[in-house]
Amino acid sequence: MIEVKNLSKRYGQNVALDNINFSVEKGTVVGFLGPNGAGKSTTMNIITGYLSASAGSITVGGYNTLDNPNEVKKLIGYLPEQPPLYPDMTVKEYLNFMYDLKKVALPRKEHLEKICGLTKITDVYGRLIHNLSKGYKQRVGLAQALLGNPPVLILDEPTVGLDPKQIIEIRNLIHNLGKNHTIILSSHILPEIQAVCERIIIINRGKLVADGTPESLSRSLSGDSRITVRIEGGENEVSKALRGVPDFVSVRTLGEKEPGVFEYSVEACEGCDPRRALFRLAAENNWPILEMHSAGLSLEDVFLRLTAAAYIEDNTGEEARKESETA
Numbered sequence: 001m002i003e004v005k006n007l008s009k010r011y012g013q014n015v016a017l018d019n020i021n022f023s024v025e026k027g028t029v030v031g032f033l034g035p036n037g038a039g040k041s042t043t044m045n046i047i048t049g050y051l052s053a054s055a056g057s058i059t060v061g062g063y064n065t066l067d068n069p070n071e072v073k074k075l076i077g078y079l080p081e082q083p084p085l086y087p088d089m090t091v092k093e094y095l096n097f098m099y100d101l102k103k104v105a106l107p108r109k110e111h112l113e114k115i116c117g118l119t120k121i122t123d124v125y126g127r128l129i130h131n132l133s134k135g136y137k138q139r140v141g142l143a144q145a146l147l148g149n150p151p152v153l154i155l156d157e158p159t160v161g162l163d164p165k166q167i168i169e170i171r172n173l174i175h176n177l178g179k180n181h182t183i184i185l186s187s188h189i190l191p192e193i194q195a196v197c198e199r200i201i202i203i204n205r206g207k208l209v210a211d212g213t214p215e216s217l218s219r220s221l222s223g224d225s226r227i228t229v230r231i232e233g234g235e236n237e238v239s240k241a242l243r244g245v246p247d248f249v250s251v252r253t254l255g256e257k258e259p260g261v262f263e264y265s266v267e268a269c270e271g272c273d274p275r276r277a278l279f280r281l282a283a284e285n286n287w288p289i290l291e292m293h294s295a296g297l298s299l300e301d302v303f304l305r306l307t308a309a310a311y312i313e314d315n316t317g318e319e320a321r322k323e324s325e326t327a
């Protein structure tokens with residue numbers, strides 16, 4: 001549904017996006033992650049046609065954003081970081097205005113009622129936007145994005161500034177919209193991304209550093225070297241034996257989970273698989289293993305590792321450049 005090829009964007013000397021490539025299948029909810037200034041909004045603005053690219057191409061539903069900008073815009077509902085609202089209009093005036101502007105062909109009254117119901121703004125329909133709370137303004141912005149029922153939704157930090165109850169409501173709404181829409185969603189709230197997105201794209205300093213399901217990213221970064229294991233046997237004896245295995249770099253006791261059964265988090269050296277060594281150790285000592293599973297990394301760990309790695313790389317490059325300049 002969305003194809004981004006070799007996308008780059010420069011603002012003067014500043015490279016905001018550097019050769020980004022990804023595609024999004026129809027009906028997928030993709031989480032777009034990255035630290036401040038990574039290039040998320042820039043990418044979203046280019047996909048929606050609000051900004052032009054310095055290089056590369058984007059197609060949405062088969063239409064190229066440069067050759068067919070109007071066709072692309074018809075396919076996309078966009079909620080930018082700052083919702084494009086007119087504070088002097090009532091919600092009703094604003095949504096009717098946007099309905100006309102977007103030349104929506106669906107029956108006006110029913111369509112607006114449906115969208116207001118979905119975004120839960122029916123009770124503020126007659127109020128001035130200026131007087132609405134941040135959360136309601138955000139929902140009106142989302143309602144605007146849903147006008148015309150576009151197949152693609154691009155939502156730039158849709159829950160920013162909302163209270164926890166509103167966050168859950170909007171998150172559920174996005175989850176439901178994901179059943180019939182292709183969605184790209186940016187957020188700094190990692191559990192939110194994990195809750196609603198099947199796939200995650202991480203960008204850092206304008207470069208794509210990861211693309212996959214939360215599980216695959218977690219596995220590819222941790223390998224199978226982190227295991228959580230439940231062993232029946234004395235805690236001191238077992239943990240001492242575990243710490244004695246040369247391949248194990250870290251062993252933590254996670255407490256007694258059943259009478260006489262303790263859980264341990266075991267991390268083996270990079271590239272080592274701890275499962276066989278665990279099995280042998282337990283068998284030699286006649287300690288039944290009652291449970292063993294890969295511990296993986298949390299999305300937070302994945303995010304920090306990838307963005308920190310790119311940061312170190314960048315700075316190493318910068319240092320090398322300075323060294324070569326002074327040499």
Ligand SMILES: Nc1ncnc2c1ncn2[C@@H]1O[C@H](COP(=O)(O)OP(=O)(O)OP(=O)(O)O)[C@@H](O)[C@H]1O
Binds near residue numbers: 038039040
């Ligand atoms: N209009 C502009 N002129 C010059 N530089 C810009 C402009 N807009 C963005 N940038 C720069 O481009 C880079 C990417 O910014 P962008 O807003 O896309 O990041 P982001 O990932 O959305 O960040 P945030 O999470 O803080 O919203 C940053 O270095 C930013 O300073």
